[in-house]
Amino acid sequence: MLKYIAALFFLSFSVSAYSQVVIKPPVEDFLKRDIFGQMKLSPSGEYLAATVPLEDRTDLIILRVSDMQKTGYVRVQTKHLVTRFNWVNPTRIIFSMAEFEGVDVSPNTLKGLYGVNADGTGQGVPIVGEGADKFESSGTLIKKESNDGVTVWMLDDLKDDDKFMLVHAGKSSQGNDSSRYEKFLPYTEAQRVDVLSGSRTTVAKIPFPSADFTTDHAGEVRFATGSNSDNYTKTYYRKDRKSDWVLINDEKETGVDVSPIGFDKSNTIAYLQYEELTGPDSVYAYDTNTAVKTLLVRDNNVSPSNFLFSQTDNTLFGIFYYDGYPRVYYVDPKNSSAQALKTVAAAFKDSTVFPVSYTSDGNQGLYFVSGDNMPGEYYLYDQTAKKLKFLAGKNSWFKPEMLARTDAYEVIARDGTKMEAFVTLPVGSSGKNMPLIVYPHGGPFGEFDTWDFNSEVQMLASRGYAVLQLNFRGSGNYGRSFKLAGYKQWGGKMQDDLTDATRWAVKEGIAASNRICIYGSSYGGYAALMGAVKEPDLYRCAIGDIGVYDMPMMFGRGDVQWSDSGQNYLKDMLGEKDLITNSPSRNASKIRASVLLLAGAEDDRSPRQHTEAMFNALKAAGKPVEMKIYDREGHGNFLIENKIDHANRVLEFLDKNIGKQGQ
Numbered sequence: 313m314l315k316y317i318a319a320l321f322f323l324s325f326s327v328s329a330y331s332q333v334v335i336k337p338p339v340e341d342f343l344k345r346d347i348f349g350q351m352k353l354s355p356s357g358e359y360l361a362a363t364v365p366l367e368d369r370t371d372l373i374i375l376r377v378s379d380m381q382k383t384g385y386v387r388v389q390t391k392h393l394v395t396r397f398n399w400v401n402p403t404r405i406i407f408s409m410a411e412f413e414g415v416d417v418s419p420n421t422l423k424g425l426y427g428v429n430a431d432g433t434g435q436g437v438p439i440v441g442e443g444a445d446k447f448e449s450s451g452t453l454i455k456k457e458s459n460d461g462v463t464v465w466m467l468d469d470l471k472d473d474d475k476f477m478l479v480h481a482g483k484s485s486q487g488n489d490s491s492r493y494e495k496f497l498p499y500t501e502a503q504r505v506d507v508l509s510g511s512r513t514t515v516a517k518i519p520f521p522s523a524d525f526t527t528d529h530a531g532e533v534r535f536a537t538g539s540n541s542d543n544y545t546k547t548y549y550r551k552d553r554k555s556d557w558v559l560i561n562d563e564k565e566t567g568v569d570v571s572p573i574g575f576d577k578s579n580t581i582a583y584l585q586y587e588e589l590t591g592p593d594s595v596y597a598y599d600t601n602t603a604v605k606t607l608l609v610r611d612n613n614v615s616p617s618n619f620l621f622s623q624t625d626n627t628l629f630g631i632f633y634y635d636g637y638p639r640v641y642y643v644d645p646k647n648s649s650a651q652a653l654k655t656v657a658a659a660f661k662d663s664t665v666f667p668v669s670y671t672s673d674g675n676q677g678l679y680f681v682s683g684d685n686m687p688g689e690y691y692l693y694d695q696t697a698k699k700l701k702f703l704a705g706k707n708s709w710f711k712p713e714m715l716a717r718t719d720a721y722e723v724i725a726r727d728g729t730k731m732e733a734f735v736t737l738p739v740g741s742s743g744k745n746m747p748l749i750v751y752p753h754g755g756p757f758g759e760f761d762t763w764d765f766n767s768e769v770q771m772l773a774s775r776g777y778a779v780l781q782l783n784f785r786g787s788g789n790y791g792r793s794f795k796l797a798g799y800k801q802w803g804g805k806m807q808d809d810l811t812d813a814t815r816w817a818v819k820e821g822i823a824a825s826n827r828i829c830i831y832g833s834s835y836g837g838y839a840a841l842m843g844a845v846k847e848p849d850l851y852r853c854a855i856g857d858i859g860v861y862d863m864p865m866m867f868g869r870g871d872v873q874w875s876d877s878g879q880n881y882l883k884d885m886l887g888e889k890d891l892i893t894n895s896p897s898r899n900a901s902k903i904r905a906s907v908l909l910l911a912g913a914e915d916d917r918s919p920r921q922h923t924e925a926m927f928n929a930l931k932a933a934g935k936p937v938e939m940k941i942y943d944r945e946g947h948g949n950f951l952i953e954n955k956i957d958h959a960n961r962v963l964e965f966l967d968k969n970i971g972k973q974g975q
Contacts, residue, residue: 334738334739334740335713335714335739336774336775337709337710337714337774339771339956339959339960339963340956341709341710342767342768342770342771342774342959343767343952343955343956343959344707344709345365345366345367346365346687346706346707347364347704347705347706347707347708348362348363348364348365348690348704348705348706349362349363349364349365349370349706350362350363350396350397351363351668351678351680351690351703351704352397352398352399352668352669352678353377353399353668353669353670353671353676353677353678353692354399354402354403354430354671355399355401355402355471355671355672356402356671356672357377357671357675357676358376358377358378358402358430359374359375359376359377359383359402359403359430360374360375360377360380360678360703361373361374361375361397361399361405362375362704363393363394363397365393367952368390368391369387369388369389369390369391369392369393370388370392370393370394371385371386371387371388371394372385372386372394372397372405372407372428373385373386374405374428374430374431374432377692377703380703380704383430383431383432384428384429384430384431384432384433385432386407386426386428386432386435388409391411391950392409392410392411393409393410394407394408394409395407395408395409395410396408396465396466398466398469398477399469399669400469400470400474400477400507401474401475401507402430402474402672403429403430403431404427404428404429404430404434404507404508405427405428405429405430406425406426406427406439406466406469406477406507407425407426407427407428408424408425408426408465408466409424409426424438424439424440424464425438425439425440425464425465425466425479425505426438426439427439427507427508434508438510439505439507439510440462440464440479440481440503440505440510440512462481462482463481463482464479464480464481464503465479465480466478466479466480467479467480467502467525467527467533468527468531470531471672472531473531474507475506475507475508476504476505476506476507477504477505477507478502478503478504478505478515478525478527478531478533479502479503479505479512480500480501480502480523480524480525481500481501481502481503481512481514482500482501482521482522500517500518500520500521500522500523500538501514501516501517501518502514502515502516502517502525502533503515515533515553516533516536516550516553518536518538518548518557520536520538520539520540520546521538521539521540521541522538522539523536523537523538524536524537524538526572526573526574526582528574528575528579529574529575529577529579529626530579532552532553532579533550533553534549534550534551534552534572534575534582534600535547535548535549535572535582536548536557537570537571537572539563541880542564542880543880543881543884544562544563544564545561545563545569545570546559546561546562546563547559547560547561547570547571547572548560549582549600551600560603567589568586568587568588568589568792569587569792570584570585570586570587571584571585572584572585573585573595573619573628574619574621574628575626576597576626576627576628577625577626577627580599580600580601581597581598581599581600582597582598582600583595583596583597583598583608583619583628584596584598584605585615585616586605587791587792588610588791588792588793589792589793590791590792590793591610591791591793592610592611592612592613592614592615592790592791593610593615593616593791593792594607594608594609594610595607595608595609595610595616595631596608608643609631609641609643611633611635611641613633613635613790614633614634614635614789614790615788615789615790615791616631616632616633617631617632617633617634617789618631618632618666619631619632620632620640620649620650620653620667621649622644622647622648622649622650622674623649623670623671623672623673623674623677624648624649624673624674625647627643627644627647627649628643628644629642629643629644629645629647629649629650630642630643630644630649630650630653631643632666634760634762634763634789635720635732635789636720636732636763637664637720637763638664638762638763638764640653640657642654648674648695649667649670649674649677651695652667652677652693652695653665653667653677653679655693655698656677656679656681656691656693656700659700660681660683662683663681663682663683663686664681664682664683664763664764665679665680665681666679666680666681666682667679668680668690674695675694675695675696676692676693676694676695677692677693677695678690678691678692678703679691679692679693682764682765683712683764683765684715684716684717684718684736684763684764684765685712685714685715685716685717685718685765685770686712686715686765687705687706687707687710687765687767688705688706688765689702689703689704689705689706690702690703690704690705691703713739714739714774715739715765715770715773715774716736716737716738716739716769716770716773716774717736717737718734718735718736718763718769719734719735719737720732720733720734720763721733721734721735723782723812723813723816724812724816725785725805725808725809725812726808726812727805729785729797729809731782731783731784731785731809731813732782732783732790733780733781733782733783733813733816734761734762734763734780734781734782735778735779735780735781735817735822736766736769736770736772736773736778736779736781737773737778737822738773738774738775738776738777738778739773739774741776741778743778743822744821744822745821745822745823745824746776746777746778746822746823746824746827747776747777747778747823747824747827747828747829747966747970747971748777748778748779748780748814748817748822748823748824748827748828748829748970749772749777749778749779749780749828749829749830749831749966750780750782750810750813750814750817750828750829750830750831750843750851751769751772751779751780751781751830751831751832751836752781752782752784752810752830752832752835752836752839752840753781753783753787753832753835753836754832754833754834754835754836755786755787755788755834755835756784756786756787756798756806756835756836756839757786757787757788757795757798757799757885758787758788758795759787759788760783760787760788760789760790761781761782761783761787769781771959771963772963772966775963775966775967775971776971777966777970777971778817778822778823780813780814780817780822780823782809782810782813784798784806784809784810784813785797785798785801785805785806785809786798786799786801786806798885799884799885799887800884800885800886800887802838802842802863802885802886802894803842803845803846803890803893803894803895804894806839807839807842807843807846810830810839810843811843811846811847811850814828814830814847814850814851815850826852827852827970828850828851828852828970829851829852829853829854829855829905829966829969829970830843830844830851830853830854830855831854831855831857831962831966832855832856832857832859833857833858833859833948834857834858834859834860834917834918834947835859835860836857836859837855837856837857837858837859837860837861837918838856838859838860838861838896840854840855840856840859841854841856841859841861841896841903841907841926842894842896844896844903844904844905844907845896845899845900845902845903846902848902848903848904848905849904851905852905852906852969852970853905853906853907853908853965853966853969853970854903854905854906854907854908855907855908855909855910855962855965855966856896856907856908856909856910856923856926857910857911857958858910858911858912858915858917858918858947858948859909859911859918859922859923859926860918860922861895861896861897861922861923861925861926862895862896862897862898862922862925862926863886863891863892863894863895864891864892864895865921865922865925866882866886867882896926897922897925897926897929898929900926900929900930900932900933900935901933901935903930903933903935904935906936906937906965906968906969907926907930907935907936907937907938908937908938908939908961908962908965909923909926909927909937909938909939909940910923910939910940910941910942910958910961910962911923911939911940911941911942912941912942912945912946912947912948912949913941913942913943913944913945914944914945914946915945915946915947916946916947917946917947918947920941923939923941924939924941927939938961938965940957940958940961942954942957942958
C-alpha cells in the first residue's frame with residue numbers, strides 16, 4: 313500500500329527532527345564495499361557461504377555457523393567476482409564468476425561453473441564450461457584447462473541428490489572483430505552434471521538461441537521458454553524427458569509472455585506467471601494433465617516479483633509484491649515456512665524480511681532483513697527452538713538514525729497515467745521547500761525503483777538534498793501495457809512523466825522551484841540531459857552519468873546492437889523516427905542548465921563517444937559544461953579512487969548549483 317504523508321505529519325516531523333543532532337557520514341562510507349554480499353545456509357545447517365566484496369574483486373568465504381570461523385576461502389583475480397553460488401550437497405558449493413564492468417550493468421559472466429568444498433579443498437579446475445583463462449594458474453583459483461566452448465549456468469541444485477546438479481548449456485562462436493556479433497548454435501540444452509568430476513549428460517534440448525528451463529521437484533525438465541532474434545517468447549511444456557515438447561504459448565500470437573514459476577508438491581500443477589493485456593501480471597495454476605489454467609492470484613497494483621516455496625513440502629506459500637513498502641501475499645498461510653516468515657517479520661516492523669535459504673529439513677532458515685535506512689542483516693531462525701540469532705550485517709558503519717527515510721506516493725501524469733514515486737528526505741529537514749534531485753533509474757524498460765536501501769540516494773540526502781525517484785511508464789513491475797507504453801517514447805511521454813513528477817513535487821511544497829537538478833545514469837543520464845532540453849526553465853542543473861545522448865549513434869556503437877536480437881530491440885524501443893529531435897546532443901542549444909558529464913573510457917554499453925558528442929555540442933553552443941571520463945572504467949566505476957572522485961564531483965556540482973552556494 314502506498315503511504316501518503318499528510319501535512320500534519322510534516323509539521324510534527326519538522327518540530328521533533330530539528331531537536332536531533334544530525335550526523336553526516338563521510339562520503340567514503342557510502343562507497344565502501346559491504347562486509348558480506350550474498351549469504352546462504354548449507355543443507356545441514358553446519359556452514360554458511362558468503363561473497364566477500366573487496367576493493368579489487370569479490371571472493372567467496374565458507375564459515376562454520378557455530379562459531380562463525382572461516383573453514384574455506386576462494387580468491388579470484390583482480391576485477392573479477394563470484395556472482396552466484398549454490399550448495400549442491402552439505403559440504404560442496406558450485407559457483408559462477410564474472411568480470412566486473414561497473415556497478416550499473418550486470419557483469420560480463422564467464423562461461424563456466426566451479427566448485428569448492430566447505431573446508432576449502434576441491435578447487436582449481438572448472439567443473440564445466442569456459443573461463444579458465446581468466447584466472448591465474450597458481451596462487452588463486454583456476455588452472456588453465458582446455459574446454460569445448462560450452463556456456464553454462466545453474467538450473468537446479470537437485471536438493472535430494474548430493475552427487476548431481478542440472479545446468480543450462482549452449483555453445484557459441486564469435487563473429488569477426490568488426491561485427492562483434494555473437495552467433496549461437498540453434499539449440500540450448502539442459503544437462504545433468506556430476507558435481508565432482510563435471511561429467512555431463514544431456515537431458516533436454518530446445519531450438520532457441522537462449523532458453524530458460526524449469527524443473528519440477530523431482531528434477532525433471534518440464535518447461536522451456538526462449539526466443540529467436542525477433543524477441544517474441546515461446547513457452548513449451550513436456551510431461552517427461554521421453555515426451556515431445558508442446559507449445560503452450562507464443563507471444564507473437566497471444567500478445568503476452570508466459571513464464572513458468574514452478575510446481576506444487578504433487579508435480580502435476582504448475583504455476584505460471586501470465587502477462588495480461590492490461591494491468592499487472594497474474595499467477596495461474598496450470599493442470600498439466602488437462603491443460604486447464606485457473607487464476608490463483610492477481611494483485612490490483614503490481615506484478616508478482618518473488619515466489620516462496622516451502623523447503624519441507626515444496627508448496628508455494630508466498631509471493632512478494634513491491635508497491636510502496638514490500639509485502640507478502642500468503643498463498644498458503646498455514647504452511648510452516650509461512651508461519652516462520654511471519655514470526656521473523658514480526659520482529660522487524662519497519663523492514664523487509666526475505667527468506668534466503670533453509671536446511672534440508674526446513675527447521676532452520678536464513679533471513680535477510682533490510683529497509684530504506686538499513687543496508688541489510690542476516691539472521692538465523694530455528695523453528696523448533698523459536699530462537700532468532702543475528703549472524704552478520706552487510707556493513708557496520710551505518711546506524712539507522714544516521715540515514716534518511718523514504719516514503720511512497722502516487723503521482724498522476726498529464727494524461728491520467730498513475731505512477732509510483734519515492735521521496736527521500738534528509739534527516740532533520742522540514743521536508744518543505746527543499747533543494748531537489750530528480751533521480752531517474754536506468755534501463756529503462758523492465759527496471760523499477762523500490763522502497764529499499766540505496767547508497768547513492770542516502771549519500772545525496774545526507775548532504776541536504778531531497779531525492780525523487782519515479783517509476784515512469786516503461787518501468788517494470790506494473791504489467792505489460794505499462795512497460796510497452798514507454799516504447800518509442802524516449803524524449804516523449806517517458807520524459808513528460810519525469811517533468812510531471814517534478815512539478816508535482818513543487819506543487820506539494822517538497823521542492824523549491826528554483827533549486828532542482830536532474831541526475832541519472834545510463835538511460836537516466838539520457839533522461840537528465842533530455843529533461844534539460846525539453847524543460848530549460850525547470851532544472852537548474854543536469855548530471856549525465858554513463859549516458860547515451862545521440863540516438864542514431866545507438867545503432868552503430870554499443871554492445872546492444874552486436875546481435876540481431878539487439879538490433880531488433882533497438883528498433884522496437886527507440887523507433888526509427890524523430891531520432892534527431894529526441895537526441896540531447898543534437899539539441900544542446902536549447903539547454904540553459906549547467907551540465908556535468910561523467911563516463912567510463914571502456915564502456916561498451918554507453919560508449920564514451922556519446923559523452924564526448926554531448927560535451928562538444930554544449931561547448932559549441934556556449935553552454936556551461938564540465939566533463940570527466942575515467943580511464944580503466946566501464947559502465948560505472950569499479951576502482952575506489954574513481955568512485956570517490958565521482959561522488960565528490962557530483963556533490964560539488966550540486967552544491968554550486970542548488971546547494972547553499974546556489975541559494
